[in-house]
Amino acid sequence: MSAHPRPRPKYYDLNLAHLPPAGLLSIFHRVSGALLFFPILPLLLYALQVTLGSEQGFARWRDFLSQPVVKVMLLGAIWFYSHHFFAGIRYLLLDVHVGISKESSRTSALAVFAAGLVATLLIGWRLW
Amino acid sequence: MAAVVRRYTKNPVGAHYGLGDWLLQRLTAVVMLLYTLLLLACLLMEPPSTYAAWKALFSGAMFRLGTMLFVVALLYHAWVGMRDILMDYLRAASLRLVLEAAVGLALLFYLVWAASILWGPR
Numbered sequence: 001m002s003a004h005p006r007p008r009p010k011y012y013d014l015n016l017a018h019l020p021p022a023g024l025l026s027i028f029h030r031v032s033g034a035l036l037f038f039p040i041l042p043l044l045l046y047a048l049q050v051t052l053g054s055e056q057g058f059a060r061w062r063d064f065l066s067q068p069v070v071k072v073m074l075l076g077a078i079w080f081y082s083h084h085f086f087a088g089i090r091y092l093l094l095d096v097h098v099g100i101s102k103e104s105s106r107t108s109a110l111a112v113f114a115a116g117l118v119a120t121l122l123i124g125w126r127l128w
Numbered sequence: 129m130a131a132v133v134r135r136y137t138k139n140p141v142g143a144h145y146g147l148g149d150w151l152l153q154r155l156t157a158v159v160m161l162l163y164t165l166l167l168l169a170c171l172l173m174e175p176p177s178t179y180a181a182w183k184a185l186f187s188g189a190m191f192r193l194g195t196m197l198f199v200v201a202l203l204y205h206a207w208v209g210m211r212d213i214l215m216d217y218l219r220a221a222s223l224r225l226v227l228e229a230a231v232g233l234a235l236l237f238y239l240v241w242a243a244s245i246l247w248g249p250r
Binding site: 030033034036037038041042045048049051052055058059085088089092095126 | 154157158161164172179182183186202206209210213231234238241242245
């Protein structure tokens with residue numbers, strides 16, 4: 001093994017507001033992905049199990065989901081899914097070298113944030 | 129007969145499943161993308177507002193198979209993603225391995241759970 005290189009000065013700018021849009025999109029992609037794995041996915045499976053299990057279970061979850069607080073939380077989960085969805089499409093396009101210039105990657109990152117929020121609002125409008 | 133001398137060109141580091149995982153994460157993403165659009169179309173065309181309609185939606189063989197395909201894609205996708213996150217942020221191998229095992233077990237549990245919801249006794 002070679003000798004360790006001389007330690008270099010480190011400066012971490014951990015303020016998310018200082019990140020360029022593409023960086024913010026990336027960290028949101030990670031956070032939303034992790035939250036979709038847990039707790040959103042097991043909650044969704046549990047809801048599916050109960051609502052398909054019996055008529056009472058279906059009615060119980062319909063009442064539960066009609067509460068405004070629960071609806072807002074559901075919209076949060078939908079936003080995580082939408083953001084992950086659109087950010088993922090952007091990454092697939094970047095993989096095939098579509099939109100890799102600095103300007104277009106910035107524009108597409110902002111577009112992904114907008115698309116995720118618009119999709120969430122549309123679904124929320126349908127739910128209410 | 130001249131002997132063919134082969135140079136050893138393989139990179140001597142890594143377990144060599146990185147590219148496969150990377151590609152499968154993309155493929156599973158496309159599977160989930162298509163299922164999401166199909167499900168949205170189904171839900172928008174006929175919103176299942178009653179228990180009977182909700183149950184009918186999940187009684188079709190093709191819909192069940194499609195949903196299971198989505199779940200399998202999701203679990204593999206989540207495995208690659210969660211492992212990437214753990215590898216990036218946890219330097220202590222012991223903690224990382226414990227959490228990776230926990231993620232793997234959770235995903236296996238989700239798999240069996242999803243299958244039992246879709247095909248189990250109602």
